Amino acid sequence: MSMFSAMLNCLGLDMGSSQVRIYQRDKVLLEEASTAVVDNISGQVLGFGTEALIIYHKEPENYTLEWPVRNGVIADYDMTKSMLRFFLNKSLRRSVSRPSLMVAIPAEISSVTRHALVDALIHAGAQGVYLIPSPAAAAIGAGRDLQVPSSTLSLVIGRDVSDVGIYGCGGILAQEGISFGGHDIDRAICRHIQDRYSMMIGLEQAEKLKSEILSMTGTGSDRAFTVRGRRHADGVEVVVELSVAEMSSVMQRIMEPVLLLIRRVMSRATPEMADDFLKNGMLLSGGGALLDGLRDWLSESLHMPVTIPADPASVIAKGCFAACMMDKDHSLLIENGDKYFGGA
Template identity: 35%
Template sequence: CVPCKSTQVERRAIRESVASAGARDVRLIEEPMAAAIGAGLPVDQASGSMVVDIGGGTTEIAIISLNGVVYSESVRVGGDRFDEAITTHVRRNYGSLIGDATAERIKKEIGCAYASSSNEVREIDVRGRNLAEGVPRSFTLNSDEILESLQEPLSAIVQAVKSALEQSPPELASDIAESGLVLTGGGALLKDLDKLLSEETGLPVIVAEDPLSCVARGGGKAMELMDDHDIDLLTLEE
């Protein structure tokens, strides 16, 4: 699986690396297509489907119809940027340094993408190394401040989704308005990200079942389809 905006040079390098590892037949599929297949979207139908795959380093957005990617967009914002935003917030406001694992734990336990009056303020106790004293210190974070710290990467994802919707072909726009967006990837697990995107776009948004494994499942299903018709539309040629 390759990013939808990867260059021919990058794709050729991937092919050569896989071939050198012993593979006899190498086929590439774009990540959002694999994610859509893994999420069970009707990629072979004429109606348009839209998938937003939020990985660790990038968010891949694609509109898919008839086994092809009609439009795709990739932004270098993903789950890792969420973690970095939390780490930066802690350093600036608490004068402490936390590791990647701690930042991810904070994101999972009290991270949220959407402010709502019905949301209970949650707290978490963490330990970090005080930068001034060089010793471990404990402090308490709450979900409101983490939400605030995530605004920049969240805004980048929202804007990318809006841009993709604006670029969608008119004949597929009505399909997407009815079926909505499907979120995949580990970043889709951020609490209320679906609510944020639904609020910002006015469209229904659902999180795929087991979003973390959608790309892997879709890649496997695409392999199974290699002997079926239309497989050439699913895979990328050099």
């Protein structure tokens, strides 16, 4: 029996820059924002996750939201440790034993970053920590068999990081990541509107446009929509009309780094792997997978099928838990965190 299978408190953990998801036995135990609310005067941390958002929005002038995980790495160790302890306790309210964690990590993070992550998780209450690349976890969560000779191409687009990996025969064939994600898309939308129309909009408004209106494949559409913001010169409130076609071209330019990343990783593939990609396509997951038209744009640009799992945002945590239960099958993908703990 797998060493994980005997553990009642094995958890799959996807600790993203915007969301923390904890998965166990066919259900999401926890899905909350990976944020903390801090009192502006005392500097005291008052809450984490959903609780932090509620406190902040009651009196935003008195509090600040802090995001202790940025670009896939820990930016504030103590805050991250406290946040993880809160989330683990909330997930396992009735348990008296310490959980073992299978944690999704970006494709490229340093040993120093891995040490900080493992150290924070152990001190937050984990019994053991095991690491798996996010694209591999997403593929496992989506039901892909990574043990077969056929190669799997997996792309994950998160808030701050995008990762691509090629997996097969139970191991890593190639993988790479870049510091680019949904938050960068929001900032780029703000920059375009300011540069083109001399109007400023907030990141929340840009995110709403991205998720509700903008499309990667709206070129040729005559639809238009209005955006309200502040004129850059004097701060006066103004309204501009934007076309879907114009913003479609903008979105394609913004997403160019992801396309280049995929092509770089694919350039390392053998002819046999390339044939697998044409037959099996690429798996697209993470919160960024929900961007309208992205699947079709990638498919057309890469000349291969692109599939999105039923729940692209939660599939990584699901895959982490599945890897827990089949650790011997994925021994070449899983890294034991013990070597990063205790100063190693």
